[in-house]
Amino acid sequence: MTERALALLAVLFLVAGCTTAQQTHDLLDDPGALPKTAMVADVPFFPQEKYFCGPAATAMTLAWSGLPVTQEEMAEQVYTPGREGTLQPDVIAAMRRNGRLAVPVDSLRELLGEIAAGRPVLVFQNLGLKIYPRWHFAVAIGYDLDDGELIMHTGPWDNRPVALRTFEHTWRRGGYWALVALKPGEMPVAAKEAEVVRAAAGLERVNRPVDAAVAYEAILERWPHSFPAWMGLGNARYAMKNLAGAEQAWRGAIAADPQNAAPAWNNLAYVLQALGHRPQAIDAAKTAVELGDPNDPNYRATLDEITNM
Structure with missing residues (x-):
C-alpha cells in the first residue's frame, strides 16, 4: 500500500459508513455461536515496507503457523516489481511451496469463526474506489462484536481496530478474497x-x-x-x-x-x-x-x- 493510499484511508472509512454492510448487520444482529470477542495470540507483526503489503501479510501468516520466514524472503516469492505489488495466485503458491494449505474464507462469519478458533486470516482489500483501486493485503487477528470492530495487522499498524462495516466494504471491493494457512492435517472451521x-x-x-x-x-x-x-x-x-x-x-x-x-x-x-x-x-x-x-x-x-x- 502506498503513502497516498494511506492518506485516503480515513476519508474512505467515512464514505464506507454511508452504505450498507449486510454481512456485518447480520452478524451483529445474530452472532450465533461466535464469542463476543476473540484475539489470536502471538501473531508476528512485520511493518510493511513500501509496496510490500503482500510480502508482509504472507510472512506474518506463515510465521504465525510456525515457519521462520521474513518479509524480505516472501518478497522474493510473491512480489512483482513491474506491478509494484503482489498477485493473489502468488500468495497461494507461496503458501503451498512452504507446506501450507491455502484455504479460502468465503464470508465474514467464517472469517470471524477462524479467528475465534485461534487462526489469523490473510485478507485482500481495495482501500480505494472501484474506479480508482488501491489494493492491499492485511491480516485479521481479532474482533470485538460489542464495539463492532475487527483487529488487524495492516500496513504500518499492528493491532489496529477497524470498524467491521468499513472492513466489509473494502473487502467486498477486493472480491471477498481471504485465506487461512493450515498445516497439513488441519481443517478450517467451516470446512468444505x-x-x-x-x-x-x-x-x-x-x-x-x-x-x-x-x-x-x-x-x-x-x-x-x-x-x-x-x-x-x-x-x-x-x-x-x-x-x-x-x-x-x-x-x-x-x-x-x-x-x-x-x-x-x-x-x-x-x-x-x-x-x-x-x-x-x-x-x-x-x-x-x-x-x-x-x-x-x-x-x-x-x-x-x-x-x-
Whole structure:
C-alpha cells in the first residue's frame, strides 16, 4: 500500500459508513455461536515496507503457523516489481511451496469463526474506489462484536481496530478474497470438501507429496467417501513410491464411486503392473476402458501399453 493510499484511508472509512454492510448487520444482529470477542495470540507483526503489503501479510501468516520466514524472503516469492505489488495466485503458491494449505474464507462469519478458533486470516482489500483501486493485503487477528470492530495487522499498524462495516466494504471491493494457512492435517472451521481437496491438490502441484498425503488423510477422516480425496491420496503415495499405499487409496476411490471410477481403475492398472501383478493390471485397464468416456483415448492407451509390456 502506498503513502497516498494511506492518506485516503480515513476519508474512505467515512464514505464506507454511508452504505450498507449486510454481512456485518447480520452478524451483529445474530452472532450465533461466535464469542463476543476473540484475539489470536502471538501473531508476528512485520511493518510493511513500501509496496510490500503482500510480502508482509504472507510472512506474518506463515510465521504465525510456525515457519521462520521474513518479509524480505516472501518478497522474493510473491512480489512483482513491474506491478509494484503482489498477485493473489502468488500468495497461494507461496503458501503451498512452504507446506501450507491455502484455504479460502468465503464470508465474514467464517472469517470471524477462524479467528475465534485461534487462526489469523490473510485478507485482500481495495482501500480505494472501484474506479480508482488501491489494493492491499492485511491480516485479521481479532474482533470485538460489542464495539463492532475487527483487529488487524495492516500496513504500518499492528493491532489496529477497524470498524467491521468499513472492513466489509473494502473487502467486498477486493472480491471477498481471504485465506487461512493450515498445516497439513488441519481443517478450517467451516470446512468444505471441494475447497480443502483443492488445497491439498495444490501441495501435490508444488511437489510436496508427503504433505499432500497427510492432508488427504485428514480429509478422508471427515469425508470417508470423497472420491477426489482418495484419488489424490493415491497420487501422492505413488509419487512417494509407496505403491501398496497407492493401490489401497485407488481401491478406496473405486469403492467410493464405482460408476465413475474409470480414472481410479486406470491408475490402479499402472500400480498393479509395477507391483508385478500383470493379469490383474490388464483386468483393471480393461475395466477403465469399459467405464470411461469412449472419446477419451487415454484409457485405451493404458490398456495397450500394459498388454504389450
